[in-house]
Amino acid sequence: ALLPILSYPDPRLRTIAKPVKEVTAEIKTLISDMIETMYDAQGIGLAASQVDRHIQLIVMDLSEDKNAPRVFINPKVTPLVEEKQPYEEGCLSVPDVYDKVERPNKVRIEALDENGDVIDEVVEGLLAVCIQHEMDHLNGVIFVDYLSRLKQTRARDKVRKVLKIREKQG
Ligand SMILES: O=C(O)C[C@@H](Cc1ccccc1)C(=O)SCC(=O)c1ccccc1
Numbered sequence: 539a540l541l542p543i544l545s546y547p548d549p550r551l552r553t554i555a556k557p558v559k560e561v562t563a564e565i566k567t568l569i570s571d572m573i574e575t576m577y578d579a580q581g582i583g584l585a586a587s588q589v590d591r592h593i594q595l596i597v598m599d600l601s602e603d604k605n606a607p608r609v610f611i612n613p614k615v616t617p618l619v620e621e622k623q624p625y626e627e628g629c630l631s632v633p634d635v636y637d638k639v640e641r642p643n644k645v646r647i648e649a650l651d652e653n654g655d656v657i658d659e660v661v662e663g664l665l666a667v668c669i670q671h672e673m674d675h676l677n678g679v680i681f682v683d684y685l686s687r688l689k690q691t692r693a694r695d696k697v698r699k700v701l702k703i704r705e706k707q708g
């Protein structure tokens with residue numbers, strides 16, 4: 539089922555997500571709903587925080603054909619390089635706002651997948667950028683927090699406009 543995505547600056551987006559204790563049937567349903575919602579919103583990632591579920595769960599799909607979803611449960615991300623690179627980021631909770639954010643572009647991901655199996659990978663490039671963006675969501679951080687006050691104000695105004703237009707479209 540499609541889930542509503544919280545929009546910036548909704549305070550619920552600031553909630554700190556709790557670890558997942560057990561991958562229950564309910565969580566498996568949430569995982570498939572999040573994947574469906576991510577594709578519908580044309581995203582490459584989605585954190586449970588964005589659908590108002592405050593558990594440490596991320597879904598991502600960077601594939602061309604949108605047919606290779608990845609699930610990360612209780613993820614831990616460790617930067618492997620000091621140097622930060624800028625990348626033009628967007629966010630499904632801040633629609634139509636894109637801006638450069640500097641992040642390390644090589645990280646280690648330790649997590650569990652949807653079967654409870656261990657994931658321990660070194661990733662670079664967009665995958666590294668995206669997993670850090672999603673991890674931020676689980677810690678109540680939104681990419682606009684890294685931008686200037688002026689850009690944050692513009693982002694708020696932009697989201698308000700986009701939501702009004704979407705409401706009219708029904
Ligand atoms: O809000 C989210 O977490 C999803 C977000 C993930 C993300 C995209 C790009 C850089 C960092 C994190 C999106 O999917 S935004 C929409 C999108 O598909 C996209 C935007 C910019 C570059 C590449 C993809």
Ligand SMILES: [Zn+2]
Nearest residue numbers: 628629630631
């Ligand atoms: Zn986001």
